[in-house]
Amino acid sequence: MNREDAYQLVKKNIKQKNLVKHCLAVEAVMRRLAEYFDKDVEKWGLTGLLHDIDYEKTADEPERHSIVGAEMLEELGLPEDIVYAVKVHNGVHGLPRKSLMDKALYASDPLTGLIVAAALIHPDKKLDSIDTEFVMNRYKEKSFARGADRDVIASCSEMGLELEEFIGLALEAMQGISDELGL
Secondary structure, eight states, X not given: OOHHHHHHHHHHHOOOHHHHHHHHHHXXXXXXXXXXXXXXXXXXXXXXXXXXXXXXXXXTOTTTTTHHHHHHHHHTTOOHHHHHHHHHTSGGGOOOOOSHHHHHHHHHHHHHHHHHXXXXXXXXXXXXXXXXXXXXXXXXXXXXXXXXXXXXHHGGGGGTOOHHHHHHHHHHHHHTTHHHHTO
C-alpha cells in the first residue's frame, strides 16, 4: 500500500477532521523517528498514518481499539510488522512492544496530542511559535492535557531516547507539516 492509498483509507474510515490531523501528526513523527534511527521511512510513516484506522468504529469500546484496526490492515495485506505495531499501540491490551517501530508508535501517539495542546495555548496558536522547552514545561504540568499519558510518552526511553530529545524530534516533524495540521 502506498501513502496516497493509505491516506484515502484513513479519510474513508475517519470522518472527524481532528482525528485525521492526529493521524497525519503521528505519521510525521514516525517518519522523523525512522530517519533518526535509519529505518524504513515509508513503512514507519504508513504505520503512523494508519494507527487509528478503527478509532471511530471502536469509540464506544476502547478495549477493541487497535485490535479491530490490526484486523482491518491484515485483511488488506499490510506487512505483519505494521499490523503488529498498530495492534500493540493501545496499551490496554498489555501486549509486548517488540520492535523499535512498536515502541516508537506507542510513545508518539500521546505526544502529538501534548504538542498540539501546547501550540493551542500559545497566543498565535502556531507550532512554529513553540519550542522543545515550552513543550517540556507543559509536560511537567500534570493538569495540562491530561489525556496525553506522561508514562506512555516517557516510554521513549525504550527507544534509547531522552525525553527532551524525543519531544524535539516530534515537534520538528509536526512543524514540518504545520499547514496540513492547521497550526
